[in-house]
Amino acid sequence: MNLETQVKSCIHNALNIDSSHLTLESPLLGNYPEFDSMGIMMLLMEFEQTFAIDSNLLELSAETFATLGALVLALQDVCIPVKQSA
Amino acid sequence: MKNYLLDKIIRLFVWCLLRFSRQTRRAFAHWLATQIFNRSNKTRLRACDNIAKALPEMDEEQIKELALTSYKNIVFGLFECFWLPELDKKTKIVCDEQTLELLHHNNGVSIATMHMSCYELAPFAVQKLLGAVTTLSKIPPFVRSAKHCYQQANITVIDKNQPHALLSLMTAARKKQAICLHADHYANELPISFFSRKTSAPSGAAMLSAYAKTPLLICYCTLKENGHYQVVIETLRSTPVDYNKAAIAQATQALYSRFEQIIRQHPEQWYWSYNRWRK
Numbered sequence: 001m002n003l004e005t006q007v008k009s010c011i012h013n014a015l016n017i018d019s020s021h022l023t024l025e026s027p028l029l030g031n032y033p034e035f036d037s038m039g040i041m042m043l044l045m046e047f048e049q050t051f052a053i054d055s056n057l058l059e060l061s062a063e064t065f066a067t068l069g070a071l072v073l074a075l076q077d078v079c080i081p082v083k084q085s086a
Numbered sequence: 087m088k089n090y091l092l093d094k095i096i097r098l099f100v101w102c103l104l105r106f107s108r109q110t111r112r113a114f115a116h117w118l119a120t121q122i123f124n125r126s127n128k129t130r131l132r133a134c135d136n137i138a139k140a141l142p143e144m145d146e147e148q149i150k151e152l153a154l155t156s157y158k159n160i161v162f163g164l165f166e167c168f169w170l171p172e173l174d175k176k177t178k179i180v181c182d183e184q185t186l187e188l189l190h191h192n193n194g195v196s197i198a199t200m201h202m203s204c205y206e207l208a209p210f211a212v213q214k215l216l217g218a219v220t221t222l223s224k225i226p227p228f229v230r231s232a233k234h235c236y237q238q239a240n241i242t243v244i245d246k247n248q249p250h251a252l253l254s255l256m257t258a259a260r261k262k263q264a265i266c267l268h269a270d271h272y273a274n275e276l277p278i279s280f281f282s283r284k285t286s287a288p289s290g291a292a293m294l295s296a297y298a299k300t301p302l303l304i305c306y307c308t309l310k311e312n313g314h315y316q317v318v319i320e321t322l323r324s325t326p327v328d329y330n331k332a333a334i335a336q337a338t339q340a341l342y343s344r345f346e347q348i349i350r351q352h353p354e355q356w357y358w359s360y361n362r363w364r365k
Contacts, residue, residue, distance in 0.1 A: 037252045037275075037289065038293065038331075038334075040253075041293050041296070045329055045330065048329075056260055060253050060260065061250075061253060062250040062253060065253075
């Protein structure tokens, strides 16, 4: 499963959003009411469990959550070093 | 333009108030509160209704008296938020050893605060102990100068109205800062029971404890007979809330159970006229 598919799966699991139609250009933050305080926190939890990462390593900015593509890129930076050490 | 003018008027109003003694300001706040209470059906009826349902042992006369007294305290407390540094010597901070240790651990804390009396004294007291504190506040666009009041009190405020305020808050939590969040207002986030009535609550304080892995504290302020304030900081959880939805919900309910005890102890200090139990 590639990273984009995994991230979409996390969004679905954490926020109960139908992510099957999302593309890398799809806007997230501000586009879905589920992306509120609880939602973002749940998503970070899901990322921690799915990718075995410390979500503190993920840059917390509006740009990170702006689109699916931005979120995938941000996770790529965090996940790759973990994979290398494993 | 309208907001700019309103802000200027409010600044002028505060400036005029500061020309008078604190005793006079208090008398004026009480007079104003009484006028609003008597003229605004919504304010009066909502406060009386909330008290009647929360404290059914009270009779009608007692309810009305409590509603008015609490409203006077809240209005005066709100006024005093505009000159927090002046209250420095009139504020006593009460905190047990364990809580003090948690605060000074420099590992960050998540502090749930309540709308009681001069409620912004809560973050002010925390910054007095720690040198720094961050809070979240919905600053109305017509009171932009409120940011200046926070700055004067050495409180870092994140405006809830600004885009992505939550991300700024999480960044502050990540940096292990002490974060004060009002937690006793209505928010359609987590179902809880409060004074035996079902309602919803914000998850912020418990969530930040889970996210930043910090202890969860409670802080509230009461006005004493001598006109001085007491700010109590206590520990709800010395260990972080577990990082899952169920634990956050449980911790939020625990907060509200404790809020209820505090309000029962000091019913004349809480903001009863707020629409807390909305449908």
